[in-house]
Every structure is written in structure tokens, then in C-alpha cells.
Amino acid sequence: MVRTLPSRRRLARALMLTPLVALGACKPSPDVAPPDRPTLSLKTATTPSGAKVEPAVYSPALSAPGALTSLAPLVDTVKGAVVNVEVQARARPAMGGMMQGLPPGLAERFGMQGGQNPFGEGGAPAKQGLGSGFVIDPAGLVLTNNHVVEGADSVRVKLEDGRSFDAEVLGRDALTDVALIQLKGVSGKLPFVKLGDSDGLRVGDPVMAIGNPFGLASSVSAGILSARARDIHAGPYDDFLQTDAAINPGNSGGPLFNMKGEVVGMNTAIIGGATGIGFAVPANLIQALLPQLQETGVVRRGWVGLAVQDLTPELARALRVDAARGAVVAGVSAGGPGAKAGLREEDVITSVGERAVDSAGSLTRAVALLKPGSEVKVSLVRGGKAMEVPVKLGTRPTQRGEEEMTPRDATPAPLSKRLGLRLSEAQDGNAGAQVVAVESGSPAERAGLAPGMVLTQVGDQKVSGVSEAARALTAAEPGAALLLRARVPGQDGSLLRAIEVPQR
Known part of the structure; x- marks a missing residue:
């Protein structure tokens, strides 16, 4: 089960005190012989089936003979820009005695048994959250996860040097779980970090995460990039980086660094019950959303109005298409941009503008990054013939169950x-x-x-x-x-x- 990182957990509930096992012993004095004791050597170790156990060999770069390369200089360079994000929301008042004995139909809408108070005795406690973030501008712009600040009445950000600032939410995008906040009352320049090129990462490259898991400020973990372009079914634009660097509750919104000290991802989700499987929003996707989040507070996406599915080898043969990858048009919205441009069912789309399309998901993401109202060339195969069709994009409508966001510069809503x-x-x-x-x-x-x-x-x-x-x-x-x-x-x-x- 994939879940986004909860904003706060009690540390006492998360950690269990267990007897400590020494991983190393003090070196005995040269003139004192160690006591005889049995030893285990990997050279002679075997599994229960009798198979020989071979050691896993790792050859790190050496900064000095016999010493591992330390990440301490990198940590010292970037940790000042990693922040703790505290969120509070006011409690809803209790419904009172009139809510006792609700009829079953209404009770189900509250998600409770009939007859219960939906907000408990005396009402729900105030919502509190704790997450991470990172400064991207010396004037106090901070990136974090949408699920950290969504619904917040107040946001307070604490820096690694102990300074604290109130903050306002400038923009949010629930579909990619990205939010931008602005610190208030900043004097002077704050330490900040740059967004790097997440497309340049290769599987196996080393990465480092810094955040506030369980409220433990400035915790550092390291690992490698385990995979790219992961679709974990969190939303329509999933394109996550996967890492084995330790990510825990409270890391939400924290940065994932490359070895240059550039942010290549924002830590966002983990798989419950698993170890070493964490997910981060790619920095290049965040970079594409930033202008809209700064200017209007919301993200408006391009839209073609198509229902698509992945091109499989079987579909390629049936449609007499030579392409090995692409997105097959399964439906066209009447009156939508695709229909107006002449796109048809069974068209196989292979690229949008300069972006290659190798799946239905890649088509959705490619179109979403384009500006509504812009015109783009769509390359496709129809009836075995390759062609290009110009399409003027529309604005993606809000889907059922999604939050309707209003731009800051819009006229007042009803x-x-x-x-x-x-x-x-x-x-x-x-x-x-x-x-x-x-x-x-x-x-x-x-x-x-x-x-x-x-x-x-x-x-x-x-x-x-x-x-x-x-x-x-x-x-x-x-x-x-x-x-x-x-x-x-x-x-x-x-x-x-x-x-x-x-x-x-």
C-alpha cells in the first residue's frame, strides 16, 4: 500500500526501545590478548541448504587511504536551507446533543455509526502537522508538499539555525502534491538551494535526503536512485523517483539531493510496511509548476480531450502499426480540442511537440505541462500512415473528486x-x-x-x-x-x- 507521509506522529509510538547490539568493540591494548571465542567467517559460512555465502562487495571512493568518502561537507553546505514546517488548523465545533441518534443514511455520510457524535465528545482537537521543506530563494520562498499545508489556518517555518517565521501559502497543486509558501518578515538573505536536473539522474546514482522525521530536525540519510518514472497510482501525473534513502513520517516536503548539492526531488511518499522504498517528486516537474504557483497560486494544464491507453504489441498488429510504443486513442470528447483538430479513435500518438510518447501516462503528462491555448503538433500513426496534426489545447477541467482551486488574481468567487x-x-x-x-x-x-x-x-x-x-x-x-x-x-x-x- 502506497501512502503519502503523514505530517506528524508521536515519536513514542513510532520508536520501540530494544536492547542495543554493539556493532563494534573497543580495540584491546596491544599487551592484552583477547579471550578465545568462536568466530564466523563469510569464507566458511553456508545457508541451511548448504550453499556457500559470498560477501557483498562495495568499493566506495576513498578520500584517504582506508577512509570512506564523507558526506559531511555536502551536508554542511545545504542543511541550512532545509526547514521544519509546522501547521495548525482550528477545530470544528462539536455538533452537540442534537446530533445524537442520527438516522443511518446521514450517519454514513459522516462516516460513523448511527447515534454517534461525528466529532466526538466535545469536538475534534485542533489539527496539527509537522513536515519538511526547503528554501529556494533568499527572500524566503519555500517548497513543501501540498498534503503538509492543505487546509492550514497557520503555518510556521523553523530554520536549522533556530530562527522561526510565520508563512503564507502562495500556491498549491494537489495533483502533484507540490506547494509553495512565502516566509513573512524575512530580513537579509536566507540560505537556499537550487533545483537540479532530475532527468540527468541515472539509476544507481547516489542521493541524500534531509528532513525532520518524527520531529527529529535535520536528519540525514543517504542511498541511491532505485528507479525512475514510477507510477504509484497516487494521481494522473505520477512520475516519481524511487530511492532507498531512509524516508519516514515528517520527511514530507523535504529535499532529495544529488552529490552536487542540487535538489533533484521532493520526498513525498513511502510504501507502508516496506523498508527502503520511498518516492520523490522530480525537480524538473516542480520547476515546470513554479511559475504558475508564484503568479496565480494554482496550476492550469493543457487538455486535448482524449481517452487513451497504452499501445501493446497485440494492438500494434491489429492496427497495422509499426510503432513499438505510443498511446492509442480509445475515445474523443465531443467538442473538445482533439475532436476539433480531427483526431480520431484508433489513432496512435507517438509524440507531442518535442516530447516522445511511449505510453498513455506519458501523453497525459506531456500535454499537462503545456500552456492552455497554445498550439502543439501531435505526431501519430493512422491506418499505417504517419502524420502530424496541429492541436490547439484547451484547459483541463476539474474532475470529479478534485479540489477546485481559484487563482489569486481572479475576480471574487460567489x-x-x-x-x-x-x-x-x-x-x-x-x-x-x-x-x-x-x-x-x-x-x-x-x-x-x-x-x-x-x-x-x-x-x-x-x-x-x-x-x-x-x-x-x-x-x-x-x-x-x-x-x-x-x-x-x-x-x-x-x-x-x-x-x-x-x-x-
């Missing part, structure tokens, strides 16, 4: 959206506006609103449906605490909630 909730007409046939979705970390969530509740009053106004609720929410004064009255279908009485109206 208040219901800025509050983080979606409404529909009450499904029980009575008056009111029913909450159908609440965004994580939003003012609506902090106010204790949850899907299934029906708003019957907004401020001083009774509301009979969505339109009246929307008008009352829109008319609310920015910065005010707005009183809401809600009911739970099947329950007697009503609930009172207060929601903070965000600034326009």
Missing part, C-alpha cells in the same frame, strides 16, 4: 464558494437549503457545517430554498460572524452555528 460549501434544495421536501458538500479547511467546516444539514435561517432572514440562502450569504458583511440556523432531517429541534464571512 460567497457560497468562498465559504466552502455547496447547497441544494432540501431533499426531504421541506423548506431550506441543504448542505451537499463542505470543503476541507473552509470557513463552513470550521463553523461545524456538514453535508446533510439544512439551513433554515441565515442572519436574521428565514430561508426557504437555495436562492434565498445565497442572497442572504452574499449580502453578509465581510469579516462578520454570521448566525446560521440548521436542522438535521429526521431530528427534532435545530442547531445554531456562527460562520466567519471572508473578506472579498
Whole structure:
């Protein structure tokens, strides 16, 4: 099971005290003979089946006769730019006694057994998180994982030298788990590191990770690049680097360095229960996202509007295609950019612009890195004939289940959206506006609103449906605490909630 690194774990729960085993002994004095004891030599060791055990031979570079090359100079050069990221989010208020004995249907939407309080006795504790990050600009720009800062009310960053700064989230991209934050009140220049060329890495190259696993600041581990272009099914743009350098909870967002001191990846995920299998977002992908994260706070991707699958040898023969690799068009979205350009089902796409396409995933990633509205040449094979088709890219629409992000420079969103909730007409046939979705970390969530509740009053106004609720929410004064009255279908009485109206 692949999982992203949790932001915080209690160290006492993660570490088990065990008897220490000495890996080396003090050298005896020359005039004292060591006691006789049996020894084990790999030259004579065998397995239970009788097979001879051969030693694993590793020949490291030597900095001096008999001494291993130390990573200490590299660590000293870059560790000052690696930071500790602390995140807090306010707790949601408890639902109170009116939430006791919820009907089964509503209880399932809360993800609990009927009759339980969805937020426990007295409400949920405040969310706290602890991750890693690294400074990429002396003015205080820091990269970390999206899952570290998502939904944060406050972010505080601590440097290796002990200085701490409050920070704001400039931009996030959930689909690649990348976030950019800006430190506040920076005076002078901070230590920083550069993004390197992750495409230049080869499997077997040495790498080094620095982060804050379990809150243990500036922990260093080293290993090699184990594999490239790993698809771990975390999202549509998976292209992870795999490493055996030790990565643990709290390393999220920390850098993976090459031996030049350049960041070649951002540590992001591990396989639960496994040892020596960690994954990092490639630096070249991060570099491609940075301009949009800095300028607008969100990532807009190119879109062709195709359903594609990998070209297999069997499909190649059936389609009479000489290409060994590519992406086969299985469907074309009506009215989409691909349809307008004349792309057809059974076309085999072999490149997009300057990027070769050897699979469906590589096509998805190649198009996503291109700017919406730009025109690109798509090379393909159709009916055994090679051709090029110019395609004007559209903007990838938000898919079901994905978070809708609003650019910083966009016009103000409707208040219901800025509050983080979606409404529909009450499904029980009575008056009111029913909450159908609440965004994580939003003012609506902090106010204790949850899907299934029906708003019957907004401020001083009774509301009979969505339109009246929307008008009352829109008319609310920015910065005010707005009183809401809600009911739970099947329950007697009503609930009172207060929601903070965000600034326009």
C-alpha cells in the first residue's frame, strides 16, 4: 500500500526501545590478548541448504587511504536551507446533543455509526502537522508538499539555525502534491538551494535526503536512485523517483539531493510496511509548476480531450502499426480540442511537440505541462500512415473528486464558494437549503457545517430554498460572524452555528 507521509506522529509510538547490539568493540591494548571465542567467517559460512555465502562487495571512493568518502561537507553546505514546517488548523465545533441518534443514511455520510457524535465528545482537537521543506530563494520562498499545508489556518517555518517565521501559502497543486509558501518578515538573505536536473539522474546514482522525521530536525540519510518514472497510482501525473534513502513520517516536503548539492526531488511518499522504498517528486516537474504557483497560486494544464491507453504489441498488429510504443486513442470528447483538430479513435500518438510518447501516462503528462491555448503538433500513426496534426489545447477541467482551486488574481468567487460549501434544495421536501458538500479547511467546516444539514435561517432572514440562502450569504458583511440556523432531517429541534464571512 502506497501512502503519502503523514505530517506528524508521536515519536513514542513510532520508536520501540530494544536492547542495543554493539556493532563494534573497543580495540584491546596491544599487551592484552583477547579471550578465545568462536568466530564466523563469510569464507566458511553456508545457508541451511548448504550453499556457500559470498560477501557483498562495495568499493566506495576513498578520500584517504582506508577512509570512506564523507558526506559531511555536502551536508554542511545545504542543511541550512532545509526547514521544519509546522501547521495548525482550528477545530470544528462539536455538533452537540442534537446530533445524537442520527438516522443511518446521514450517519454514513459522516462516516460513523448511527447515534454517534461525528466529532466526538466535545469536538475534534485542533489539527496539527509537522513536515519538511526547503528554501529556494533568499527572500524566503519555500517548497513543501501540498498534503503538509492543505487546509492550514497557520503555518510556521523553523530554520536549522533556530530562527522561526510565520508563512503564507502562495500556491498549491494537489495533483502533484507540490506547494509553495512565502516566509513573512524575512530580513537579509536566507540560505537556499537550487533545483537540479532530475532527468540527468541515472539509476544507481547516489542521493541524500534531509528532513525532520518524527520531529527529529535535520536528519540525514543517504542511498541511491532505485528507479525512475514510477507510477504509484497516487494521481494522473505520477512520475516519481524511487530511492532507498531512509524516508519516514515528517520527511514530507523535504529535499532529495544529488552529490552536487542540487535538489533533484521532493520526498513525498513511502510504501507502508516496506523498508527502503520511498518516492520523490522530480525537480524538473516542480520547476515546470513554479511559475504558475508564484503568479496565480494554482496550476492550469493543457487538455486535448482524449481517452487513451497504452499501445501493446497485440494492438500494434491489429492496427497495422509499426510503432513499438505510443498511446492509442480509445475515445474523443465531443467538442473538445482533439475532436476539433480531427483526431480520431484508433489513432496512435507517438509524440507531442518535442516530447516522445511511449505510453498513455506519458501523453497525459506531456500535454499537462503545456500552456492552455497554445498550439502543439501531435505526431501519430493512422491506418499505417504517419502524420502530424496541429492541436490547439484547451484547459483541463476539474474532475470529479478534485479540489477546485481559484487563482489569486481572479475576480471574487460567489460567497457560497468562498465559504466552502455547496447547497441544494432540501431533499426531504421541506423548506431550506441543504448542505451537499463542505470543503476541507473552509470557513463552513470550521463553523461545524456538514453535508446533510439544512439551513433554515441565515442572519436574521428565514430561508426557504437555495436562492434565498445565497442572497442572504452574499449580502453578509465581510469579516462578520454570521448566525446560521440548521436542522438535521429526521431530528427534532435545530442547531445554531456562527460562520466567519471572508473578506472579498
